[in-house]
Amino acid sequence: MKRTTVIEGCTLFVISIFGFFGGVTLYINRDARTQSSVMAPGTYVLVLSVALMLTALVYVSLSFRKASRTAGAELRETRAPWVSPIVIKVASAFAVYAYLIQWLGYTLPTMLFLVVEFKLLGVKSWKSNIVLTAVVAALFYIVFIKYCEMTFPHGTLFD
Numbered sequence: 001m002k003r004t005t006v007i008e009g010c011t012l013f014v015i016s017i018f019g020f021f022g023g024v025t026l027y028i029n030r031d032a033r034t035q036s037s038v039m040a041p042g043t044y045v046l047v048l049s050v051a052l053m054l055t056a057l058v059y060v061s062l063s064f065r066k067a068s069r070t071a072g073a074e075l076r077e078t079r080a081p082w083v084s085p086i087v088i089k090v091a092s093a094f095a096v097y098a099y100l101i102q103w104l105g106y107t108l109p110t111m112l113f114l115v116v117e118f119k120l121l122g123v124k125s126w127k128s129n130i131v132l133t134a135v136v137a138a139l140f141y142i143v144f145i146k147y148c149e150m151t152f153p154h155g156t157l158f159d
Helices: 001-030 043-069 087-106 107-120 126-147
Strands: none
Touching: 001 043, 087 107, 107 126
16 A cells, blocks of 8 residues: 555545534534524534545545555555646646636536546546536535525626
């Protein structure tokens, strides 16, 4: 197993622990006026932190499992660069998304961002990419707009 895999998993786990305690603090110290909201302050952070903890644990455990299966075979491992080209592309797409969302609002930049991200992450078929984009965008809308009663930015070009 690669050392970078363990470092990545542990980093994600530590970040999620900070988020967990931050969410607990927000939930405990919430304002009485937010009692009636669907998601009290900190609840979303708690849920996200627990999901990140589980993701980190699964990531590292799957890496251990893969390493134990290939332990008998002599495999030549190449050292992965600290910053791979895919990481730079994903980070660049996110930066462009963050810039566009202030001008164009939520909907169009999110659709473009998800299409680009799914393509970068290996979704080959355009049909699958469009379907995944529509499903994820719809889930975001249902969870955040309908359930959590949040408002997404409309963009300064349309104001």
